[in-house]
Structure formats: structure tokens, C-alpha cells
Amino acid sequence: MEKNCFKIGIIGGGVSGLTAGIYLLQNGFDVELYEKCGVVGGNLTGWHRQGYEIDNCIHWLTGTNPKSPHYKVWKNVGALDKVAVYYAEAFFTAKYNEQTLSLYKNVEKTRAEMLLISREDEREINYFISAVNSVINLLNMAGANNDKSTPFFTKLLSLLNLSRYLNLSAENLANKFKHPLLKIVMGGYIQGEFASLALIVSYAIFASGNGGIPEGGSIEMANNMRRKFEGLGGKIYTNSAVTGAKIVNGKVESIMIKNKQNVNLDYAIFCTDTLTTYSKILNLNTPNAYSKGTTFSSFHTALLIDGSSLPFCDETLLLVKSPYSKFIGKTLTVKNFPYIKNTVKNGKILIETMFICSQESSLKWVKLRKTNIQKYIKRKRAIAKICIKTIEQNFPTLQGKISLLDCWTPASYNRYTGHSGGAYMSNVLKKGQLPHKTSQKIKGLKNAITASQWNNAPGGLPIALEQGVLAYKSAKKYQKLNSVNIKKPLRQALAK
Numbered sequence: 117m118e119k120n121c122f123k124i125g126i127i128g129g130g131v132s133g134l135t136a137g138i139y140l141l142q143n144g145f146d147v148e149l150y151e152k153c154g155v156v157g158g159n160l161t162g163w164h165r166q167g168y169e170i171d172n173c174i175h176w177l178t179g180t181n182p183k184s185p186h187y188k189v190w191k192n193v194g195a196l197d198k199v200a201v202y203y204a205e206a207f208f209t210a211k212y213n214e215q216t217l218s219l220y221k222n223v224e225k226t227r228a229e230m231l232l233i234s235r236e237d238e239r240e241i242n243y244f245i246s247a248v249n250s251v252i253n254l255l256n257m258a259g260a261n262n263d264k265s266t267p268f269f270t271k272l273l274s275l276l277n278l279s280r281y282l283n284l285s286a287e288n289l290a291n292k293f294k295h296p297l298l299k300i301v302m303g304g305y306i307q308g309e310f311a312s313l314a315l316i317v318s319y320a321i322f323a324s325g326n327g328g329i330p331e332g333g334s335i336e337m338a339n340n341m342r343r344k345f346e347g348l349g350g351k352i353y354t355n356s357a358v359t360g361a362k363i364v365n366g367k368v369e370s371i372m373i374k375n376k377q378n379v380n381l382d383y384a385i386f387c388t389d390t391l392t393t394y395s396k397i398l399n400l401n402t403p404n405a406y407s408k409g410t411t412f413s414s415f416h417t418a419l420l421i422d423g424s425s426l427p428f429c430d431e432t433l434l435l436v437k438s439p440y441s442k443f444i445g446k447t448l449t450v451k452n453f454p455y456i457k458n459t460v461k462n463g464k465i466l467i468e469t470m471f472i473c474s475q476e477s478s479l480k481w482v483k484l485r486k487t488n489i490q491k492y493i494k495r496k497r498a499i500a501k502i503c504i505k506t507i508e509q510n511f512p513t514l515q516g517k518i519s520l521l522d523c524w525t526p527a528s529y530n531r532y533t534g535h536s537g538g539a540y541m542s543n544v545l546k547k548g549q550l551p552h553k554t555s556q557k558i559k560g561l562k563n564a565i566t567a568s569q570w571n572n573a574p575g576g577l578p579i580a581l582e583q584g585v586l587a588y589k590s591a592k593k594y595q596k597l598n599s600v601n602i603k604k605p606l607r608q609a610l611a612k
């Protein structure tokens with residue numbers, strides 16, 4: 117099939133880059149993708165240890181409800197096409213001493229459980245549930261089947277309902293509750309200085325049936341997108357880090373690839389993180405718009421549990437006391453993976469744990485690894501032991517049955533993504549901040565744009581998806597404006 121001779125280079129093979137590529141290929145463009153790692157997927161990834169699959173990414177994928185605007189786009193890029201979706205029973209469960217509390221898909225069930233635990237928090241519980249319902253209304257996913265659109269005035273009221281939380285951080289929200297278990301739920305998942313609305317919106321997305329997990333997890337989802345890209349004839353060059361660009365008369369003429377020949381392009385889409393795009397490749401100052409908000413990263417372990425069953429399922433939050441508060445948060449998330457095959461074998465079950473690390477503590481991890489690798493390794497081991505001990509204390513039946521398989525930190529993400537603090541979502545919103553977008557345009561360049569989660573705080577997979585689609589539209593517009601030779605778009609050609 118003939119394609120147009122307008123050649124587009126995509127730099128970075130994460131979700132944004134793969135999405136942009138798939139849409140461009142479907143519309144007849146000639147696309148090449150350059151990725152610095154050995155595989156595509158970017159942060160949507162995982163790896164294997166001793167035959168067990170470690171899933172790095174998806175906790176929830178926004179856009180699994182067919183009513184959601186993202187759903188058909190995820191289908192189109194292969195992520196949800198003929199893929200079953202796993203729905204956990206609860207967004208997460210928190211445990212404190214012998215009591216547990218879950219944020220169920222059914223928010224009324226959550227309200228009832230909360231009230232049973234703490235009558236004295238009734239007022240705040242009702243406000244919280246009402247705020248979650250407000251977001252569900254704003255998403256047009258109300259009703260028992262989460263498929264009901266919301267009338268205009270209900271939406272207006274919903275917005276008013278949410279204004280109460282605008283100036284509350286997660287910590288402020290937790291402090292409004294008296295019961296320790298409710299405090300963990302409100303301030304333990306999305307923590308500290310982050311906007312409390314982040315918890316409300318994330319839970320509402322889950323409760324509206326829009327936050328499932330594609331079966332097979334992160335590796336399978338990235339592979340499905342890669343297969344779609346390659347199936348449309350796109351070329352992927354892995355182990356091809358782009359190190360610079362030749363700019364002539366305000367246009368990117370070619371890109372430089374580490375240890376390989378330069379590549380000439382008509383149009384460049386930078387799907388790398390902002391710092392890499394601006395300072396490492398284009399040698400430009402990074403616009404201030406990218407520094408609003410704050411970033412975070414995390415400390416993880418992959419653990420093997422002897423046996424064939426677990427006393428918890430999906431995500432559970434546990435309170436932790438440790439002498440390392442400068443390096444890790446106060447709550448530990450413990451998670452298993454019923455939707456991934458290679459996590460149960462040889463009489464053992466793989467689980468993972470995660471501590472959120474603030475921007476400050478993430479930078480400390482990165483610095484420690486660079487300045488004192490022995491101390492870094494020792495600290496990693498000590499915190500991994502705390503993870504195991506915390507699980508054993510909370511679930512005594514697992515005593516002596518847990519072993520460490522792998523451990524990674526913000527410094528690991530720093531080496532992988534290149535971000536100074538190992539951040540893998542874009543700037544997260546603090547209290548008082550609302551989601552904000554940054555233009556894809558690069559000042560002074562006519563034929564190049566940026567397209568990654570960093571253009572739209574707080575980032576995440578759906579934002580990367582949206583950025584990829586927008587990048588396709590920008591490239592198409594540029595091609596039309598410049599009257600570059602256009603052949604029949606692939607979709608039209610296929611329809612004939």
C-alpha cells in the first residue's frame with residue numbers, strides 16, 4: 117500500500133508515543149519510532165525474576181467503562197481490544213489492628229461500613245461519599261450500571277459539593293476524621309501535601325466502573341499496543357536513544373541517535389519526559405509551565421509467599437512505624453495480581469509492596485545511590501525487612517513464609533526514566549491546584565511538538581493516551597498547512 121512521503125519520527129515509545137504512532141499509521145503516515153530502552157511501553161512495563169512476572173505499572177486504568185470517552189481510544193490502540201478487564205472488589209482496603217475498611221465499588225456499601233466503624237465521623241463520612249457521588253455525576257457514569265448521563269443542574273450542584281475539598285490536602289482531610297482507620301483511608305493512599313481531591317476523583321473513577329485492569333497487566337498491555345503499531349507497518353527502533361537534533365531555520369531536520377546514524381525527518385514528536393526533550397535533546401530551557409505542582413516516586417519490593425492462598429486480595433494499606441521517615445511514607449501498600457499468570461508458581465505467590473516517596477525523599481534516594489552505593493544497598497535491605505515484618509505483624513499466618521525477590525527505589529526510576537527524582541507521573545496537584553495543560557508546541561520550532569503525560573498534570577496512562585491522539589492531530593494539521601504530498605489515508609484505502 118502506498119503511503120505519503122511525509123516522514124514522522126516519534127521519540128520515545130511509551131503510551132503517548134505508541135498512541136501517536138498508531139493513529140498516524142492508520143491515517144497513512146510514514147512513522148518511525150525511536151526508543152532508548154530494549155522494549156517499548158515506557159513506564160507501562162514490568163520484568164521477570166526467577167520466572168515470576170513483576171508488574172510495574174497499572175493499579176487502575178481510567179477508561180475501562182464503555183461509556184468513557186477513553187474506552188474506544190484504548191480499544192483502537194489495542195490495549196482493550198479483545199482483552200478481558202479485571203475489576204477488583206475494592207479500590208483498596210485499609211487495615212488497622214484487627215479492623216479493616218474497604219472503598220467498595222458500591223459507595224453506599226462503603227458509607228455503611230464507615231459508619232459502622234465510626235459513628236462520631238458521620239458528618240465527614242457523608243460529605244466524603246457525597247463528593248465521590250458528585251464526581252461520578254460529573255463523569256456521566258451514574259446509575260446501577262454506571263451508564264447514566266447527569267442533568268446539567270445536578271452537575272452544577274456536584275461542582276459546588278466538591279468546592280469544599282479544593283483547599284484540603286490529603287493530610288488535612290485525614291485530620292478531619294477521628295477514627296485511626298478512617299485517617300489511614302483518607303491520608304494513606306494519596307498522601308501528605310497532595311490534593312485531597314485526588315483521592316476523591318480516583319475512587320470515583322473506580323466506583324464508576326471505569327478503573328479496571330486489563331488481564332495480563334502492564335507488560336501485556338504494552339505488548340498489545342506494540343503489536344498494533346507494528347501490525348500497521350510502523351517501524352520501531354529499540355536501544356536507540358536520541359541524543360540531539362539538528363535544527364535549521366526553525367525546523368528539526370534530523371535527529372541524532374546514540375551509536376547510530378542520524379535520521380532525517382519532516383516532523384518530530386517528542387514523547388520523552390520534558391527534561392529529556394528540552395535540555396538533553398533540544399538544548400533549550402524547559403518552560404516554567406512544567407514546574408507547577410510537585411512530583412513523587414516510590415520504593416517497592418517484590419516478595420514471594422509460600423503457599424497457595426493469601427489472607428488479603430488486591431490492594432491493602434498497612435500503617436508502618438519505621439526509623440526511615442525521611443525516605444519512605446507512613447503507609448505500605450501490599451498488592452497481589454490475580455490477573456497475571458506468572459505470579460503464582462512453584463508453591464509460591466508473588467506480591468508487591470509500595471511506599472510512596474515525596475519529591476524530597478525521592479531526591480534523597482537518588483543522591484544516596486550516587487554518593488554512597490553501599491549505604492544505599494544497606495538501606496534498601498533494611499526497608500525491605502520492614503516491609504516483610506509489617507506484613508507478618510498484620511497477617512500472622514504468613515510468619516516465616518515471606519522471602520525477598522526484588523527491590524527497587526526512586527533511584528531505579530531515575531536511571532530508567534531519567535527524571536531527577538525518579539517521578540513517573542507528571543506534576544501532582546497540591547491543595548488549591550486544578551488540573552492544568554501545557555501546549556504541545558515547542559517555542560521556535562515549526563515542525564516539532566511534545567506529546568507526553570508531562571503536558572497535562574497530573575499525568576497517568578489516560579493523559580498519555582490523549583497526548584498521543586493530540587499529536588496525531590497536530591501532525592495532520594501541519595501536513596495540510598504545508599501542502600505536503602498526501603496519499604490516501606490507510607483507513608480509507610482499507611475500506612475500499
Ligand SMILES: Cc1cc2nc3c(=O)[nH]c(=O)nc-3n(C[C@H](O)[C@H](O)[C@H](O)COP(=O)(O)OP(=O)(O)OC[C@H]3O[C@@H](n4cnc5c(N)ncnc54)[C@H](O)[C@@H]3O)c2cc1C
Binds near residue numbers: 567
Ligand atoms: C509504579 C507505577 C505505577 C503506576 N500506576 C499507574 C496507574 O495505576 N494508572 C495510571 O494511569 N498510570 C500509572 N502510572 C503512570 C503511567 O505509567 C505513566 O503516566 C505513563 O506510562 C506515561 O506515559 P508516557 O508515554 O507519557 O511517558 P513514558 O512512559 O515516560 O515514556 C517515555 C518513553 O521515552 C523513552 N525515552 C526517554 N528518553 C529517550 C531518548 N533520549 N531517546 C529515545 N527514547 C527515550 C523512555 O524510555 C520511555 O519509553 C504508574 C507508573 C508507575 C511507574
